[in-house]
Amino acid sequence: MEFRYLGNSGLKISEITYGNWLTHGSQVENEAALACVRAALDAGITTFDTADVYANTKAESVLGEALAGERRESLEIMTKVYFPTGPKGPNDTGLSRKHILESINGSLSRLGTDYVDVYQAHRFDVETPLEETMQAFADVVRQGKALYIGVSEWTADQLREGHALAKELGVQLISNQPQYSMLWRVIEPEVVPTSKELGISQVVWSPVAQGILTGKYLPGEPPPAGSRATDDKGGANMIGQFMNDDLLARVQNLKPIASDLDLTMAQLAVAWVLANDNVACAIVGASRPEQVTANAAASGVELSADVLQAIDDALGDVVVSDPGYTAQGMPKHRLS
Template sequence: MEHCRLGTSGLMVSRVIFGNWLTHGETIARPAATACVQAALDAGIDTFDTADVYAMGAAETLLGEALRGTTRSSVVIASKVCLPVGSGPNDRGLSRKHIMESCHGSLRRLGTDYIDLYQAHRFDEDTPLEETFQAFDDLIRQGKIRYVGVSEWTAEQLAAGLAASDGLRSRIVSNQPQYNMLWRVIEPEVVPVCAGAGIGQLVFQPLAQGVLSGKYRPGATAPAGSRAAAGGRAPTFIRRVLGAELLDRVQRLRPIADAAGVSMAQLAVAWTLQRPTVSAAIIGASRPEQVTENAAAAGVRLGADVLAEVDRVLGDLIDRDPTKTARMMAVEPSWAAADQSTG
């Protein structure tokens, strides 16, 4: 497993990160979750991403249990705060009150004394940025977090956050956006800001929720065990992107992967890792073999001809609209309106 610095910070992260959104505590049982974490460790993945809101805390609990017995200093644990975790007015956002309480809850569930990377899960329009970053700074001084990142912030929000954290220990070192071959909305605006500020991208959904793995075929029922056939909230998200035209284009990537000597999943992860400012790609999995396969993408180098062919095949289905940053749950991708006949 390759490692790299997170942006221009001193923190080293594995280039493939194991994340547990929509899996731990929601779609896979405890034994499978533990097996996936062990497979990640066996593959050299030492960076793990979760959040307080994932399965309403159960994901953090399961991750903490799965890592029990692992030397704490040998792994990097990232979590997040902001999205609602209760019905109260202070059970969300980036106020000092919620940040402090959420951090303590995450520490308790994870069974650790500190979180390596604590991320603002979304931007909070209702809280002054100075209050947010001072709270993060205080947590760093208390030894409860080590670094600060954000997730799905726009270029303007990132610039404002950098200004607010100037001179503090809580300066932003990472951004966690959705990013893959199809969804490239961060490229026009977010990537240049991050490049200029030394902010690394920890991108999620490099497989577009499994679509780019090629497992979903036009006109076919979603395969058993896939995210589209799972319980919980997973099918709600993935069925938006199972249009026949998109699935047909994805199948046309198969010869490209074959020629490169990789699986389609490895092609998608390797493509993501070669993009500017990307420090690491976050993978999710329900089976250990998926972790092993995706982790191998860290050592893959794709030639310029391969990258050009990917662009040619996907063509007009690639979405680069910067206004969709941070709204991937509410705004349909440009290609999601195609025939939804699958699954």
Template sequence: MRFRTLGRSGLKVSEITCGNWLTHEPDRIGESKACVQAALDAGITTFDTADIYGAPNYGAAEEILGATLSGTRRGSVQILTKVCLPSGPGPNDRGLSRKHVMESCTGSLRRLQTDYVDLYQAHRFDEETPLEETMLAFADLVRAGKVLYVGVSEWTAEQLQEGAALAKELHVPLISNQPQYSLLWRVIEAEVVPAAVSLGMGQLVWSPLAQGVLAGKYLPDTPPPQGSRAVDERGARFVGRYMGRPVLEAVQRVATIAADLGTSLPRLALAWVLHNPAISSAIIGVSRPEQLTQNLPVPELDLTDDVLTAIDHALTDPEHGDLVERSPAKTAKPFDVMPAWRV
């Protein structure tokens, strides 16, 4: 496992982060713990979660992660969690108000069985709370020793700039952004990445395998495998955009390129993401321990301009043109559980 610095901070994170959205569920505790242990065995030291994960059993994913890491030397891992999306039924159980940020952090620390989190992230931008209130709450958590670093998730370029300016005044800089990014979803390249780089923020990207589509598990004109996200009620909302024949056929063309390079499709997809110097780590969700052995280690491929061009060409076809999503996402409601992108 290789490591990278997160933004302009001194924090080192593993190139691959283990995430537990939709993968660590209360009814799968044994398997979920096995996934975390497999990640540790693979050399992964960075683990990402959120207070909403496991909903409607809010915090369940944090509890599983905390219980599994409880026997691990705390300084040897980086624990990342988030706040903003609904974590309870009440009107104050959401958003980035001082009340919710402080209370959510206390709950996350309890569930994670730790005195501090390495990175605390604003899961979305909150249009209903003054940004000054949010940033001051984050700064107070840092000064109290409950949070080491602060980041955000799915903020626009303008929001990054506004937040970073306030954070700088408080001497608690924003060091990271957590957006979606993959071969098939490149929305952040136009505005978000340039803004983040200029602000010294690293990218912790999620869904680098496009919800498993770039793992090659979904084939054209073939029913999705049982147990996959495409047949899960929640996961299907996210993977559904990729399940059309044109995209799945294009993915198989990319798989041929991977074979020519002597690697697998998911390893090529991860290597492509990490080829971007703005990316600090790629977050992968693991529902079975063997998925780690299938996807890791990520090879240091020689992704020449010719290879990159061939990949882009494979992701087009005469009828539909460019199959890569590049357009800016629509704005969602502040606390919409559905993410702020087209579904």
């Protein structure tokens, strides 16, 4: 396993990071979840990403149980706050001072730790003054409950404003967690250049496009039984944007490229996002331990310029690169 600095900080994280969105506490039974975390540790993964909203707090509890007994100093744990949790009352959501300070305490209790390495704003809260949000995050850091702060799916302008406030408050905003894959490149035109300027790294989710880039979904055929596209607990909704025959046919064009490199298609997809020097890590999830082991093998794989061009040629115009999608996907009001 190789490691990269997170933003303009001295913190190193494993370039393959284990995430438990859509798995722990919902899709995957606890025994399987524990086995996946064990496989991640065995593969050299030290960085784990979760959020309080995943399975309405259950995912944090499962991760905390899985990591119990591990040397805390040898791990990097990241969690997030914003989306509704608990009974979903009027203050159980957003980035108000009240919700942030109460949420970090809940997350720490469930994770079984005194602090998280990175505490992240899961989305931008349009209903709370950014000054209030950043002051609350700064206080979390000063209380020793988080070492650094990060955000998720913020636009370039939001990153710039948040970074300026964090600097004024004497805390480090070092990461952004966007969706990024061969198929979804909306961060490249604006978010990545701004992040490089500010010293912010990308902690990317869905590098395998929720399984699409494994090649297991074939055009004109029903999705495999038990796959995310058949999951009625949220997985099918998330993957739906990619489920069209033209896109699936283009993805099949990647098979010979992966084969020539002696990689699985998933490993090729993970290596592709890591080829971007603003990416600190690729978050991978799993429902089976062997998936973790296989994806971890993408660490250290280098793709030549010719291979990167071949990937672009294979996918053609199914790639989404419009930077406007980041703002478009931002909640227009606080969710409840």
